[in-house]
Amino acid sequence: MPRECGIATFTTDLCTALATEFGEGRLFAIPVNDPDSSYEYPEQVRLELDQEDLATYERAAEFLNFNGNDIVCLQHEYGIFGGAAGRYILVLLRKLKMPLVTTLHTVLREPDANQRIVLEEIAQLSDRLVVMSELAAQLLREVYAVPSGKIDVIPHGVPDLPFMDPNYFKDKFGTEGKSVLLTFGLLSPNKGIENVIRALPSILERHPNVVYIVSGVTHPHIRRREGERYRESLQALAEQLGVSDHLILNNRFVSAEELVEHVGAADIYITPYRQEAQVVSGTLAIALGAGKAIVSTPYWHAKELLADKRGVLVPFEAPNAIAEAVIALLENDAERHAMRKRAYLYSRGTTWPKTAKAYMASFQRARFERSLQPKATNPDDLAIIPTASLGHLPVLRSEHIVAMTDDTGMLQHSIFSVPNAREGYTTDDNARALIVSTRLACGAMDGGPIKYASLSRRYLSFLWLAFNSDTGRFRNFMGYDRKWLETVGSEDSHGRALWALGTVLGQSQDAGLRGAAGRLFEGAVPAALKFTSPRAWAFSVLGIQAYLGRFPGDRAMQGVRNELANRLLNIYERSSNGTWHWFEKSLSYSNARLPQALILAGWCSNNKRMVEAGIEALEWLAAVQHRGDPEIFVPIGSNGFYVEGEDKSRFDQQPVEACAMISACLEAYRLTHEEQWRTEAGRVFGWFLGKNDLQVPLYDPTTGGCRDGLHPDRVNENQGAESTLSFLMALLDMQASTGTSAEETYREMSASC
The missing domain is CATH 1.50.10.10 (Glycosyltransferase)
Structure with missing residues (x-):
């Protein structure tokens, strides 16, 4: 951060947690700037990558090498690096001389050719691979032939929030006395928010005091291509269905401090994603860590996190099922609170301090394994520049x-x-x-x-x-x-x-x-x-x-x-x-x-x-x-x-x-x-x-x-x-x-x- 991006937020939180647990030391970050963008980064940022400038990847590798760093931890997502399927990052990784631990934020069951090439080489170059779910680890083994011994499963970190009554925060949003449904994160059409809006009429028939808050800006990539068309379509849909008075579109990138209040105010958290191929959802992990009752579609990460009655799963593209699940939770306080408690207790092992310790253990293992099996590094290309005529100047003699x-x-x-x-x-x-x-x-x-x-x-x-x-x-x-x-x-x-x-x-x-x-x-x-x-x-x-x-x-x-x-x-x-x-x-x-x-x-x-x-x-x-x-x-x-x-x-x-x-x-x-x-x-x-x-x-x-x-x-x-x-x-x-x-x-x- 301040880049508005889920990976940016995760990296910021991870760096903060590591620094808190183990000291600032020589911990620093190298972010990626998307095209035509620049950001006022904090002092922790020493160098920046320009997404489509291959030379910056080469310079970053050299910078990391001569600084004598002990470890590099890559946060990988295909869309944030330049080249086909983000292959520019490979130029940096090939030149690194120190151990590399890569966190994979996306692992696809059916990658295209470029995606497979990139991930397989990242897996080969990395000393350890971190994923946030058991399913992602399974996909690495079965689809990409990554040995089990190279994989660490470290759940997405969550803030260490207290288990609190949602009513404590509702006055912040003018929703006192109302039941609050919440979805937060960067907006894009694949989030399926329109399906919750379509469910509102049925919900409001039984519970007219419900309000649905959607917090988050439109994803920068979507905004660059389409402007605010998706957000406007959501507002138009609400007006068409007559539920606009019960919809709050909070168009802002929520800070860490505000996030506590937003999530805290929710009675039920909803992730209505439209596709199953998502191995991690940071927003879902945070809602779980806050002890929320959760309704979600059955994408990969949700099925794992919400097992054992830690949440309710509903089919994709099913507004009626969303309505039924929400109504059932609102009408059964005992079940809703029991679900909240199960979610909260389950998440205690994934708070950021514990996540930082798990990452440090992975880093230490990577360094130990590298000491046992050193890797040959590729030598830099030596470009020899030909000598030109010396003209009228003296001949140089050494x-x-x-x-x-x-x-x-x-x-x-x-x-x-x-x-x-x-x-x-x-x-x-x-x-x-x-x-x-x-x-x-x-x-x-x-x-x-x-x-x-x-x-x-x-x-x-x-x-x-x-x-x-x-x-x-x-x-x-x-x-x-x-x-x-x-x-x-x-x-x-x-x-x-x-x-x-x-x-x-x-x-x-x-x-x-x-x-x-x-x-x-x-x-x-x-x-x-x-x-x-x-x-x-x-x-x-x-x-x-x-x-x-x-x-x-x-x-x-x-x-x-x-x-x-x-x-x-x-x-x-x-x-x-x-x-x-x-x-x-x-x-x-x-x-x-x-x-x-x-x-x-x-x-x-x-x-x-x-x-x-x-x-x-x-x-x-x-x-x-x-x-x-x-x-x-x-x-x-x-x-x-x-x-x-x-x-x-x-x-x-x-x-x-x-x-x-x-x-x-x-x-x-x-x-x-x-x-x-x-x-x-x-x-x-x-x-x-x-x-x-x-x-x-x-x-x-x-x-x-x-x-x-x-x-x-x-x-x-x-x-x-x-x-x-x-x-x-x-x-x-x-x-x-x-x-x-x-x-x-x-x-x-x-x-x-």
């Missing part, structure tokens, strides 16, 4: 990042082009390396994805080692002896790690990498909300948005992204003035990542003010980072930075600044299609190739490395991790923007909002 990587991860520094083991490792650099290797694998360049996936595993392994699950934080500096030099790393290193993990989740085609990254990502995100560093916010936003490129419906992650982006916007609006359009009163390092994160988050959350502020800041930063010749990029120097009202530091100029500026400009271009941004990115990229203050190239085409920066009088010849990775990231961005790499297509797809 030799240096391979040289800088050992069994532990990427080393931090180099002496010229030789790795400097003495300086050890950082989470910062392994996060950057993971971003680059992931993107290289996606582009299938320079040796194909296998080579880069191997590097990605090394860097991701380092991040796992760096993460302290007790604190929820990454450590940053590690010595060459593999001993950590600190207990908690900087907020910025944590943000970069999130950025890297989000990139893997958003772009990698390697299912193993995505699974490992997903677990770590989930554990590391909460800490970002406690950070005070604007750059940590920005790095985290970039990572979360990369993740949302693959899982755009994750509302929890949308919330984190929006919170961090709003913080950036707030500090920008507090700090910015007529001459200083920036987030702080100084420009320091990785500057362009701040407007980049704000532009991207604003665009993807449809926040125009964020986009405007981000563009304004980026335009100002671009102007600040030029001096003299407008074609020459001059990043803010690291020796003093740039404080408002003071002189800018011109040196040392760092590759990380050029990389950030290129990424931000190309993000602005990708979203706005304004050519000025691609032009600016080209100018900045020229800085790596010698179009800089010293007219010296920083990129070394012989090694594939990048020199560490510009001093006032020379280039820093060391080719450390940060510099080399910054160049490679910038080159990948330029390739994507000019169409010289097939990565462009994949990046556009995975980064779309």
